[in-house]
Amino acid sequence: MSRLTLEGVTRRFGGLVAVDDVSFEVPTEGVTAVIGPNGAGKTTLFNLISGALPPSAGRIVFEGQDITGRPPAKIAAAGLVRTFQLVKLFEDLSVLDNVKVGCHLQGKAGLFAALLRPASARREEATVEARARDMLAFAGLSAFADEPASGLPYGRQRMLELARAMAAGPKLILLDEPAAGLNTEESAALARIIRRIADEGTSVLLIEHDMTLVMNTADRVVVVDFGRKIAQGTPAQVRANPAVIAAYLGTGKPAANDAATQEAAHG
Numbered sequence: 001m002s003r004l005t006l007e008g009v010t011r012r013f014g015g016l017v018a019v020d021d022v023s024f025e026v027p028t029e030g031v032t033a034v035i036g037p038n039g040a041g042k043t044t045l046f047n048l049i050s051g052a053l054p055p056s057a058g059r060i061v062f063e064g065q066d067i068t069g070r071p072p073a074k075i076a077a078a079g080l081v082r083t084f085q086l087v088k089l090f091e092d093l094s095v096l097d098n099v100k101v102g103c104h105l106q107g108k109a110g111l112f113a114a115l116l117r118p119a120s121a122r123r124e125e126a127t128v129e130a131r132a133r134d135m136l137a138f139a140g141l142s143a144f145a146d147e148p149a150s151g152l153p154y155g156r157q158r159m160l161e162l163a164r165a166m167a168a169g170p171k172l173i174l175l176d177e178p179a180a181g182l183n184t185e186e187s188a189a190l191a192r193i194i195r196r197i198a199d200e201g202t203s204v205l206l207i208e209h210d211m212t213l214v215m216n217t218a219d220r221v222v223v224v225d226f227g228r229k230i231a232q233g234t235p236a237q238v239r240a241n242p243a244v245i246a247a248y249l250g251t252g253k254p255a256a257n258d259a260a261t262q263e264a265a266h267g
């Protein structure tokens with residue numbers, strides 16, 4: 001079954017076609033990766049899906065509903081959340097409070113209810129606290145719950161961003177280069193967390209330059225180049241696809257094996 005469907009999605013910036021007639025489906029199960037050389041249009045694609053930018057043409061359907069051009073908050077409330085290429089945390093808040101902010105995305109009690117503190121809002125607060133602590137445990141951050149987010153080392157800040165996004169209980173999570181800046185060990189831990197997120201029923205769509213992570217986590221891969229989709233399939237299929245190899249060769253680097261593909265993807 002399809003969680004997300006893109007039909008002929010296009011985005012122009014003046015004369016530049018950053019995303020050009022792209023169609024693909026993100027199935028409910030598993031991890032889907034979007035790869036492509038620098039400037040291929042991956043981040044623009046995420047901006048279109050999450051509502052940060054309206055498409056110039058095409059349709060985006062999430063859970064059977066047309067979400068094309070809807071505001072980002074509405075799309076997030078429907079269960080489609082994203083993380084960013086650069087970490088965006090509330091630095092002055094504690095690690096736990098950062099995750100609670102994510103939980104409130106799915107909370108029912110509005111501002112007035114929370115201010116008046118009727119029983120339902122208090123119950124919700126307790127649920128939020130419990131869920132936030134669960135998410136911290138999930139991301140291996142329980143020991144840092146009361147520390148300011150700004151005090152965490154970079155790798156843990158990325159995990160915190162992931163925990164916060166998951167706290168909203170999303171049906172689909174968009175991860176923009178989650179392994180950027182992580183060392184090998186952190187990257188391996190991230191791969192395990194991504195697999196677990198998918199196994200627990202949240203569909204994952206990720207942009208990633210780290211080919212080891214893509215090969216280890218993705219069930220299917222969509223390849224874009226100059227805004228167009230040039231291939232899709234299993235990681236092994238796309239790696240052997242001549243159009244994909246040519247796209248990476250076009251950046252002046254070889255793509256004949258794992259290490260070389262990773263090199264090329266870094267462009």
Ligand SMILES: Nc1ncnc2c1ncn2[C@@H]1O[C@H](COP(=O)(O)OP(=O)(O)OP(=O)(O)O)[C@@H](O)[C@H]1O
Pocket residue numbers: 013016018036037038039040041042043044045
């Ligand atoms: N707001 C904008 N205005 C004008 N051009 C833009 C804008 N955003 C992106 N572009 C252009 O669209 C193209 C695709 O950019 P995009 O950032 O989506 O690529 P990418 O695949 O995410 O690249 P990278 O891997 O380097 O992050 C690039 O040529 C970029 O310069």
